[in-house]
Amino acid sequence: MPDTLTAPPPTASIPGTVLFDGSAAQKGYQLNAMCFSFNERANREAFAADEDAYCARFSLTPAQRKAVAERDVLGMIAAGGNIYYLAKLAGILGLGVQDIGALQTGLPVEGFKAMLLAQGRGQSYEQSVAEARHG
């Protein structure tokens, strides 16, 4: 079995990864509820028309409001956002999954895409990220 299958004990945390568990689900309820509402076009338009008022309607926490205002995806996740729901907000903001990936990794979008393509050429994730980061 290759090395990448040797998993450490489950208590060890996973680098660069937040598990959306009960604690996050509790913390992020309002933010995710707002994102869930974006399944309806009228709600997306209401958000776009008055972002402050719409966030207030869902009682976002200050940390959530700040992360949304700053388009800070890692901040949204730290504030309990779940990517399956956040993806709907990203759509409103005109961000695709690669834009979001770029924002979270700190890579430029083209760098993030190149990192994905490098993995497609057989490079490891770590190597691909290192190259994208440092040329």
Next chain:
Amino acid sequence: MPDTLTAPPPTASIPGTVLFDGSAAQKGYQLNAMCFSFNERANREAFAADEDAYCARFSLTPAQRKAVAERDVLGMIAAGGNIYYLAKLAGILGLGVQDIGALQTGLPVEGFKAMLLAQGRGQSYEQSVAEARHG
């Protein structure tokens, strides 16, 4: 173990009893959806104001509509009604659980109540029903 604990094979049907199973749940969906809507006062008032229109809004089947129109509880159950939801309709119609019991057993309400009290004095259900039915 007393005799009343000797249960027959599970395939045997239970007298005077309809299990609300998947088949009933499927058949009764509209009727139960209407009854579920009665958790809101405005819906109860809409039903009371125009029963035909309200039933039509929930696409009741003809059998369901007929049973509701005739306050025929056994008919509602045969049409897929579930007692936990039907109880809300009964409330609108001014019927308590003993009124419903009377309607379903064919006993007068006082007879149904007497049948319950007879069980409280230690008589069997069968005996209590027989007495209520034939004096």
Next chain:
Amino acid sequence: MAELVGAYFTSHVPGIGGAIHRGDQETPYWKPFFDGFPPVREWLEAMRPDVAVVFSNDHGLNFFLDKMPTFAVGAAAEYRNADEGWGLPLYKSFAGHPALSWHVIEQLVADEFDPVTCQAMLVDHAISIPFELAYPDAAEWPVRLVPIGINTVQHPLPSARRCLALGRSVHRALASWPGNERIVVIGTGGLSHQLDGERAGFMNPDYDRFCLDNLAADPDALTRHSIEEIVRLAGTQGVEVLNWIAARGALGPAAVEIHRNYHLPISNTAAATLVLEPV
């Protein structure tokens, strides 16, 4: 370390709420039922639980047939009662205990249960009435709530064996909870009654006694009957005994009976009240 002080079981017939509202407790019809509660209140006063893990079933308030859970675990910060369709006065809200709820959910999933997790949940008379009976003078409930719902509405229902196992998994969660709460387990509903069909009004004291006699010492005895057999023996709504069985599992391996009351009829129902303590 948290302490599991015991388990309290009671019927939850909606009409009980009406009797309380009217002050009918001492009337001949209601007295034999309400007389079962002073010992419950004294016991609770002595035990002073501050968390209640309550097994009950929804009565068409919180869930509909569009998405009907087998087991639903509340993980909300607050649980409100709401209009159940009869326009009655609302019961008091409950504060939740989300951290303990999630701890229970983690244990359940680890033990191969498949709960629906509810960060928002309404509670109906099946939860409110047992508290009205237990704390008649409370301005607010002295316990925080972890509600666990069991499907008794739409067949296939989970088997008695499955519900007992569910309760036992909850017990493991409570036993490993690092907080210092005093926890009471509550099972509500039943005992024998049937509201629907030509057999409406059916009760069965023999089966109820079998349940009451075995619940403390040999709860597995209650799992010998299939759901269909329980319906035959206890009536279509008598299957609410599943809530009792699960609550008994949550109490732990060994238990002793502290108090029992049994009286019928209350409305269409054989009403029972029971207090067990772990040993």
Next chain:
Amino acid sequence: MAELVGAYFTSHVPGIGGAIHRGDQETPYWKPFFDGFPPVREWLEAMRPDVAVVFSNDHGLNFFLDKMPTFAVGAAAEYRNADEGWGLPLYKSFAGHPALSWHVIEQLVADEFDPVTCQAMLVDHAISIPFELAYPDAAEWPVRLVPIGINTVQHPLPSARRCLALGRSVHRALASWPGNERIVVIGTGGLSHQLDGERAGFMNPDYDRFCLDNLAADPDALTRHSIEEIVRLAGTQGVEVLNWIAARGALGPAAVEIHRNYHLPISNTAAATLVLEPV
């Protein structure tokens, strides 16, 4: 007697729908992925299934955190797609097969699973895209749908072992179904990918190959990893492999690989396509 013709597995990345819409199938970026599908289509044309039992996960369309199921079984007469938040053109609706759905539910509950039963259910791209790929020219889907949802959104997720057991219970239901339908099992999602966090963009062909190599002959091998280990190995959304594992269980004890395609990246995802037949 119903016949279980085999199982089809594929990734369900939303961007695939965009590529189909734009007609990008032959572009250098997409061709290696779409080239995996002619064999799937030929196989389906030969097998002519008329029912599809599909294991997938909801992406925040049908369920929210207020009431989040571990396992959800659809029992609707019709399943509509709906706006997932991006205002994209809607996918075609599916006709359901309520009788088979209830048969599956009965088996699951008998086998001590605790599903949510959904007489109303929306379906998202995780179900629609596999059909767009399999039947690109269909005016309407040639199969009726029994959708089974697995929680991959909110931890605790059901373990791989639990998902495999779920699938095996579904297999027992299909094996005892008295109809004469031709049934295909479908698992959608994965393989390795991670959309969220600083590790966004993570893929792991080693783990994917481990899954693909073992799924037919030794699916229990995939249950050796805990959920946390799967997240580490496959990424936060790579846990969608749970849908594959459950679908493999539903195929029955022994299976052989008929077709495989694997290509990365498709969007942020390592995309795989697989067809298995029972032996």
